[in-house]
Amino acid sequence: xxxxxxxxxxRPGMINTLYLPELREMLASDNVVxxxxxxxxxxxxxxAEFMEGLEAEESWRVLQYADEDSRVQIFIYLTPExxxxxxxxxxxxxxxxxxxxxxxxxxxxxxxxxSHEIQGDLLSRIPAAERREIQRxxxxxxxxxxxxxxxxxxxxxxxxxxxxxxxxxSRQAEQFETIYYLYVVDAEQHLRGVxxxxxxxxxxxxxxxxxSELMETKMVTVEAMEDQEVVAxxxxxxxxxxxxxxxxxxxxxxxxxxxxxxxxxxREASEDVQRIGAVEPLRDxxxxxxxxxxxxxxxxxxCILFFCGLLTAVALQGYGSQLAKWSWLIPFLxxxxxxxGNSGSQSSTLVITALTRGHITRKDWLRVAYRELFVxxxxxxxxxxxxxxxxxxFGNSPGPLEAMVVPITxxxxxxxxxxxxxxxxxxxxxxxxxxxxxxxxFVAGISDVLGIMIYMNIALLIL
Amino acid sequence: xxxxxxxxxxRPGMINTLYLPELREMLASDNVVxxxxxxxxxxxxxxAEFMEGLEAEESWRVLQYADEDSRVQIFIYLTPExxxxxxxxxxxxxxxxxxxxxxxxxxxxxxxxxSHEIQGDLLSRIPAAERREIQRxxxxxxxxxxxxxxxxxxxxxxxxxxxxxxxxxSRQAEQFETIYYLYVVDAEQHLRGVxxxxxxxxxxxxxxxxxSELMETKMVTVEAMEDQEVVAxxxxxxxxxxxxxxxxxxxxxxxxxxxxxxxxxxREASEDVQRIGAVEPLRDxxxxxxxxxxxxxxxxxxCILFFCGLLTAVALQGYGSQLAKWSWLIPFLxxxxxxxGNSGSQSSTLVITALTRGHITRKDWLRVAYRELFVxxxxxxxxxxxxxxxxxxFGNSPGPLEAMVVPITxxxxxxxxxxxxxxxxxxxxxxxxxxxxxxxxFVAGISDVLGIMIYMNIALLIL
Numbered sequence: 001x002x003x004x005x006x007x008x009x010x011r012p013g014m015i016n017t018l019y020l021p022e023l024r025e026m027l028a029s030d031n032v033v034x035x036x037x038x039x040x041x042x043x044x045x046x047x048a049e050f051m052e053g054l055e056a057e058e059s060w061r062v063l064q065y066a067d068e069d070s071r072v073q074i075f076i077y078l079t080p081e082x083x084x085x086x087x088x089x090x091x092x093x094x095x096x097x098x099x100x101x102x103x104x105x106x107x108x109x110x111x112x113x114x115s116h117e118i119q120g121d122l123l124s125r126i127p128a129a130e131r132r133e134i135q136r137x138x139x140x141x142x143x144x145x146x147x148x149x150x151x152x153x154x155x156x157x158x159x160x161x162x163x164x165x166x167x168x169x170s171r172q173a174e175q176f177e178t179i180y181y182l183y184v185v186d187a188e189q190h191l192r193g194v195x196x197x198x199x200x201x202x203x204x205x206x207x208x209x210x211x212s213e214l215m216e217t218k219m220v221t222v223e224a225m226e227d228q229e230v231v232a233x234x235x236x237x238x239x240x241x242x243x244x245x246x247x248x249x250x251x252x253x254x255x256x257x258x259x260x261x262x263x264x265x266x267r268e269a270s271e272d273v274q275r276i277g278a279v280e281p282l283r284d285x286x287x288x289x290x291x292x293x294x295x296x297x298x299x300x301x302x303c304i305l306f307f308c309g310l311l312t313a314v315a316l317q318g319y320g321s322q323l324a325k326w327s328w329l330i331p332f333l334x335x336x337x338x339x340x341g342n343s344g345s346q347s348s349t350l351v352i353t354a355l356t357r358g359h360i361t362r363k364d365w366l367r368v369a370y371r372e373l374f375v376x377x378x379x380x381x382x383x384x385x386x387x388x389x390x391x392x393x394f395g396n397s398p399g400p401l402e403a404m405v406v407p408i409t410x411x412x413x414x415x416x417x418x419x420x421x422x423x424x425x426x427x428x429x430x431x432x433x434x435x436x437x438x439x440x441x442f443v444a445g446i447s448d449v450l451g452i453m454i455y456m457n458i459a460l461l462i463l
Numbered sequence: 464x465x466x467x468x469x470x471x472x473x474r475p476g477m478i479n480t481l482y483l484p485e486l487r488e489m490l491a492s493d494n495v496v497x498x499x500x501x502x503x504x505x506x507x508x509x510x511a512e513f514m515e516g517l518e519a520e521e522s523w524r525v526l527q528y529a530d531e532d533s534r535v536q537i538f539i540y541l542t543p544e545x546x547x548x549x550x551x552x553x554x555x556x557x558x559x560x561x562x563x564x565x566x567x568x569x570x571x572x573x574x575x576x577x578s579h580e581i582q583g584d585l586l587s588r589i590p591a592a593e594r595r596e597i598q599r600x601x602x603x604x605x606x607x608x609x610x611x612x613x614x615x616x617x618x619x620x621x622x623x624x625x626x627x628x629x630x631x632x633s634r635q636a637e638q639f640e641t642i643y644y645l646y647v648v649d650a651e652q653h654l655r656g657v658x659x660x661x662x663x664x665x666x667x668x669x670x671x672x673x674x675s676e677l678m679e680t681k682m683v684t685v686e687a688m689e690d691q692e693v694v695a696x697x698x699x700x701x702x703x704x705x706x707x708x709x710x711x712x713x714x715x716x717x718x719x720x721x722x723x724x725x726x727x728x729x730r731e732a733s734e735d736v737q738r739i740g741a742v743e744p745l746r747d748x749x750x751x752x753x754x755x756x757x758x759x760x761x762x763x764x765x766c767i768l769f770f771c772g773l774l775t776a777v778a779l780q781g782y783g784s785q786l787a788k789w790s791w792l793i794p795f796l797x798x799x800x801x802x803x804g805n806s807g808s809q810s811s812t813l814v815i816t817a818l819t820r821g822h823i824t825r826k827d828w829l830r831v832a833y834r835e836l837f838v839x840x841x842x843x844x845x846x847x848x849x850x851x852x853x854x855x856x857f858g859n860s861p862g863p864l865e866a867m868v869v870p871i872t873x874x875x876x877x878x879x880x881x882x883x884x885x886x887x888x889x890x891x892x893x894x895x896x897x898x899x900x901x902x903x904x905f906v907a908g909i910s911d912v913l914g915i916m917i918y919m920n921i922a923l924l925i926l
Contacts, residue, residue, distance in 0.1 A: 043681045045701045077700075170667040179661050180643055180704075197660055198642050204633040218506045236729060237540075238508045239722035241643075241704065258721040259702035265725060266699060269732030270816045276736060277812025277903075278805060286817035287827070291834065295841050298809050302842055302877070305805045306849055309798035313857070316794035327787055331779035334800050334911060335772035341801075342741060342768045342907075346761050349740025353733045354749035364750070371754065378758050379765055386769060394780070414765070444805075448797060 020053045027061055039066035039074065048077035056085035072101045081288050084113050087122070096125035105150040105260065108137045145231050146224035148264070149245040149254035154182045156211055158192060163207035165200060178257050180241050184215045191244055191252040193217045221246045224253055228264045233358045235261045272356055275436035276349060278305060308445025312337070315449050319456045329459060331394075332406050336455050339383055339410055340417035340447040347372055347421030348443050352436045355429060365426045369419065376418025377411075384411035405462055409455045416454065417447040483516045490524055502529035502537065511540035519548035535564045544751050547576050550585070559588035568613040568723065571600045608694050609687035611727070612708040612717035617645045619674055621655060626670035628663060641720050643704050647678045654707055654715040656680045684709045687716055691727045696821045698724045735819055738899035739812060741768060771908025775800070778912055782919045792922060794857075795869050799918050802846055802873055803880035803910040810835055810884030811906050815899045818892060828889045832882065839881025840874075847874035868925055872918045879917065880910040 026034050039047060039062070051059050051074070059082065063071045075083065075098060087095050087110065099107055099122060111119055111134055123131055133151060140146025154176050156165055165182060173179050182200065184193040193215030203209055221244050222231050235243050235258065242257045271281035280297035282289050289297075316323070316333075323330060351368060354360040360368060384407040391403045421443045425435035482501075489497050502510060502525070514522050514537070522545065526534045538546065538561060550558050550573065562570055562585060574582055574597055586594055596614060603609025617639050619628055628645065636642050645663065647656040656678030666672055684707050685694050698706050698721065705720045734744035743760035745752050752760075779786070779796075786793060814831060817823045823831060847870040854866045884906045888898035 041681070043683055043701065045683075166664065166667065170664050173661050173665040179664065197664070198636050201629065201633050201642065201660070202636040204629065218504070220506055220508075236722075236725045238506065241721070258704065258725070259699070262699045262721070262725055262728060265728045265732070266820065269728070269736070270820060273732070273736050273739060273816050274812055276740060277808050279809050279812055282813075285820070285822040286813055287823060287830065287834075291838055291841075294834075295838050298806070298838070299842055299845060301809070302802070302805060302846060303849070306798070306802060306846055309801045310853060312797040312801075313794040313853075316797070317857070320790070320794070323793060324790055327783070330786060330793060331776040331783070334775040334779070334797060334915075335769070337797050337801075338772045338775075338804075338907070338911070339765070339769060342765060343761070345740050346742050346764070349737055349742055350745075350749055353736050357729065357733060357748070359748040360750060367750065371750075371757075375754055375758050375761070378754075379762055382762060383765060383769055386766070390773060390776075394776070444801070448801070452797075 019050050023054065023062065027058060032065065035062060035065035039070050044070060044073035045077040047074045052079065056082060056089055060086050060090045072098060076102065076106055079288065080113060081284055083110055087114055088118055092121055093125055096122050100126050100130045103150055104133055104137060104152055105148060108134055140224060143228050144224065145222045145226045145228065145245050145256060148228055148231065148256050148260050151254040152176045153255045154179055155185045155252065156182050158184050158212040160211045161207060162200060162203045162209045165211060178242050183244055183252055184211050185252050189251050191246055191250055194219050223248060229268055231256055232261050232264045272352060272436045276352065305444065311445065312448045312452055315452045322456060326459060326463065336409055336413055337448050337451045340413035340451040341444045343376060343379060343414045344417035344421030344443040344447045347418045348425050351422050351425045355425065355435050362426050362429050368422050372418045372422040376415040380411040380414035383414050384408065401462060405459050409458045412454050413451045416450055420446055482513050486517065486525065490521060495528065498525060498528035502533050507533060507536035508540040510537045515542065519545060519552055523549050523553045535561060539565065539569055542751065543576060544747055546573055550577055551581055555584055556588055559585050563589050563593045566613055567596055567600060567615055568611060571597055603687060606691050607687065608685045608689045608691065608708050608719060611691055611694065611719050611723050614717040615639050616718045617642055618648045618715060619645050621647050621673065621675040623674045624670060625663060625666045625672045628674060641705050646707055646715055647674050648715050652714050654709055654713055657682050686711060692731055694719055695724050695727045735815060735899045739815065739903050741903055768907065774908065775911045775915055778915045785919060789922060789926065799872055799876055800911050800914045803876035803914040804907045806839060806842060806877045807880035807884030807906040807910045808903050810881045811888050811903055814885050814888045818888065818898050825889045825892050831885050835881045835885040839878040843874040843877035846877050847871065864925060868922050872921045875917050876914045879913055883909055
């Protein structure tokens with residue numbers, strides 16, 4: 001059977017149902033030859049994709065036809081939700097064997113997704129060395145460099161020569177997370193330098209050169225407790241394949257590789273987008289999230305926003321008599337409120353992305369404030385002019401003086417929205433919160449109420 | 464002087480002003496020793512950071528103290544805006560020499576940022592081989608795999624042995640973008656397989672093994688015209704260091720490396736966030752964007768949203784007599800409109816992030832619609848209940864029947880907003896637009912007007 005048919009049609013993360021009937025038939029007839037072929041003929045990520053439509057139990061049965069290496073490789077490309085399902089439902093001893101073969105960082109990620117009871121059960125079945133490693137890595141809080149790192153890293157002594165290093169590498173290449181950076185450590189495991197495999201290969205013509213001569217000491221490192229976003233920005237900025245993780249005494253603890261950094265960048269980006277869109281970030285994929293969790297993650301923010309909206313209702317009721325007198329002001333109400341909210345969410349979006357990318361820090365707040373005040377004022381004047389034209393066309397205001405209420409309000413509301421939208425994320429950042437958290441809802445709430453107050457007071461002043 | 468002071472305090476992308484006075488003094492006194500030291504003592508990315516506060520002309524003068532290799536490396540870490548400034552203002556022959564030393568993908572990126580006139584002038588000064596390469600790579604439209612790829616890639620013939628491959632590698636390691644994947648091609652440059660340096664190093668004990676035996680033929684490739692987002696998702700999903708780019712006849716064209724993928728992921732994420740926040744994506748950093756460009760990129764969307772808001776004003780004027788009669792409905796107006804808009808932007812945000820990450824495709828639209836209808840209905844009922852309580856507390860509705868207007872409207876508006884918010888991005892995607900483009904503004908516009916219509920018609924029906 002030609003497994004490569006349908007490979008091109010398949011996008012990562014999508015469920016590919018093309019071979020499900022064939023796979024099920026093979027399982028039913030225990031077709032060893034075809035199932036072995038399925039487990040080895042394709043890139044393990046592709047094999048995993050084809051299996052995504054199967055039930056957990058079926059997937060596990062398919063994996064039994066793979067040799068141990070392929071099984072581990074295919075397993076790690078299954079979706080996190082499926083991995084958990086399999087671990088929680090299948091034979092514990094076999095699962096423990098599988099887990100002890102995973103890379104150290106993948107192992108900890110997986111274990112932390114399991115229930116406490118199953119974690120404990122599996123831990124007791126995992127060999128002592130791996131168990132200690134899992135426990136050590138689990139100490140680092142989620143979101144820190146320590147929690148991301150792998151400890152399967154090549155450590156060499158300074159006195160090793162190029163030839164010895166290459167020999168060492170050729171013996172052990174298979175068991176390390178990456179062999180593309182070799183870390184040179186002293187007897188106390190202090191990180192002294194790094195040699196890239198590129199340098200090592202280039203130096204093959206001088207096989208007796210010691211590592212100490214070859215190694216680069218201008219290294220960039222991260223500390224274990226640093227935030228994963230800092231790690232991601234540093235690796236991205238320096239185009240690194242991996243970054244070493246050290247403690248505050250510069251002991252070598254492990255490394256974080258480029259693939260984990262891409263994952264962090266993607267996940268943090270989605271989380272930021274979702275927060276800005278007033279959704280509590282999803283842990284799993286959109287379709288993989290239970291409707292109850294989905295409703296909860298949206299509901300809490302809708303409620304908060306509802307109560308913000310309620311403030312506008314209170315404010316408007318307070319101005320009830322005024323509105324009854326000048327009823328021609330009412331149609332413009334949503335327009336004015338949304339103009340303030342929109343300019344505010346533009347500003348907060350820009351400030352949040354700039355903070356995430358590391359393009360500004362909260363120390364830049366005064367520069368940001370000046371800039372936003374200026375751009376906001378400009379945009380406000382422009383929208384105000386549009387409002388003037390519109391007020392003329394609508395022609396529902398009683399006189400020329402009255403026609404100025406809407407344009408003046410628009411100018412002020414847009415400027416105020418811009419300023420609020422830019423300063424709130426910086427304030428949240430200062431207070432130690434995620435700047436994307438709560439910003440847009442708060443911006444909307446504050447600028448809505450402010451918009452109504454400005455509108456009504458300008459009207460009072462002019463009329 | 465100890466250049467490493469202040470390194471830790473510096474975040475990527477921020478302007479580090481710590482050494483500016485010292486640097487300027489060294490330039491003034493032509494302090495060769497210290498300036499050479501500055502150009503070589505640190506990681507080139509750090510050196511570039513310290514130089515960011517300098518003028519283009521000063522940066523260029525500092526770079527003259529670096530040897531050619533360091534100059535290229537420091538230059539590539541300067542911000543894109545600064546690179547362009549230097550290229551446009553400094554000696555053309557020296558710039559052409561620098562450009563011809565850059566990696567092929569960086570070279571094309573830089574050239575495409577320059578004005579046509581300067582591009583032409585520089586091209587004429589660049590050696591013929593590099594010129595042809597730039598021209599060939601420039602053919603691929605921005606945002607495609609072809610435009611991202613580098614052509615400095617190791618190509619080996621199938622008959623080469625491990626020993627020969629290692630020799631070849633050690634001779635040429637310095638000049639390739641990555642040496643961690645070696646691509647095996649036939650005489651017509653068709654891609655036949657890939658050998659990782661890890662495999663090669665492991666196989667050192669069997670030096671006469673031919674590449675054809677060692678190579679992996681289960682390869683994942685991209686075609687040159689595929690979108691950069693597809694490339695990024697594939698590399699991220701498969702944890703690759705690099706992915707080969709081929710044409711439709713499977714000729715090897717080049718590779719895309721992990722660092723370029725991280726850049727794409729970061730850039731696309733910021734762009735999505737900015738589009739969702741109704742800002743036309745910025746090309747440069749927040750502080751690096753001219754106020755005029757900033758005002759323009761925000762102004763166009765504010766205007767579009769303004770005209771959407773105008774529709775609400777028109778609608779409200781249409782219902783003017785009704786509103787005058789039932790003035791107690793007015794205070795709830797912004798609350799109802801914003802509830803619909805908020806639930807809509809939640810849905811569009813979720814659908815956009817799921818599309819970007821490849822978790823859904825537009826073929827899933829029916830599943831998404833069912834899901835959103837269900838979750839939206841649930842959220843709507845919940846907000847409706849809140850609305851019922853609020854209407855009782857406010858106590859401004861004339862009777863028990865009238866008190867039902869706000870809750871019923873809220874339920875319907877939230878459900879409608881959810882459905883619109885989820886379907887519009889899929890529709891845009893279907894029409895070939897970026898799903899993040901225009902979605903939130905359109906969602907807001909449509910759900911605002913719809914909200915008013917639902918509100919008024921429910922009121923008519925009940926009262």
